[in-house]
Amino acid sequence: MNADHILGAVAVACALALFGCASADSAADIDRYTAEALKSSFRDQGIAKVDRLVQDPANRACSEADASGKPLDEKTAREIEAANMKTIRWPADGRFVGDWREGEKIAQNGRGLTWTDAAASAKGPANGGNCYNCHQMSKEEISFGTLGPSLYQYGKLRGVSDPAAAASKPIVDYTWGKLWNARAYNACSNMPRVGHSGILDEAQIRDVMGLLLDPQSPVNR
Secondary structure (H helix, E strand, O other): OOHHHHHHHHHHHHHHHHHOOOOOOOHHHHHHHHHHHHHHHOOOEOOEOHHHHOOOHHHHHHHHHHHHOOOOOHHHHHHHHHHHHOOOOOOOOOOOOOOHHHHHHHHOOOOOOOOOOOOOOOOOOOOOOOHHHOOOOOOOOOOOOOOOOOOOOHHHHOOOOOHHHHHHOHHHHHHHHHHHOHHHOOOOOOOOOOOOOOOOOHHHHHHHHHHHHOOOOOOOO
C-alpha cells in the first residue's frame, strides 16, 4: 500500500467517473465504482488489511457531509456522539494518570500500524500516538502540526495540580474519553480514536494522560 497504489487507484476512479459506463450514471454508481477501484488496488499485507477501507457509519456520514459541503444535521451529530460515547472503556483499575515520561515518548512517536509492524498481540514495537503531528506539546518544540489545538499547559490551564487526586475532576474524565474516542464529543472530529481503534492500549493512554495533566511534565511547565 504505497503512493503508487494510491495514485493508481485515483486514476482508475477518475477514469471511471469521466468515461466509464453511461453518462446517466448516478452519484451512487460513481461512488460504487470508486470503492470497487480502491478495493481492487490494495491487498492484505501483514497487519494492514483491506478492511481499513471500510467506513463505519460515523465515518461514512461525516465523509458525505464533507463532500457535500454541508455540516451534519444536529440530530445525526448527536446520535453519532451518543453511539461513540458508549464505546469508551474507562480504566479498569480506576487509575487515569500514569508516567508523563512514558507519555512523552508515546506522543513524540509516529510509528506503527504499517504492514511491517508486528500485531498488537506479538512482541513487536508499540504504536506511537503521533500527537506532535497535530498539536504543539511544549514550548521547546519548534516543529509541530496545527490541525489540532495547542496542548501546551493543558493541565495547568484546567486547574489540575495534583495528579493523585485528578480522578475526581470532570476534565480528567473528558480527557480520557477524548483520547479513547474523540467522536463521543465531536461527531466529525479529525482526531484519531486512539483507544477505540486499538492504536494505543489502556496503559499507553494512562501515560499520555500523565503528559497532559502532570504539573511536572513539559506540557505544563
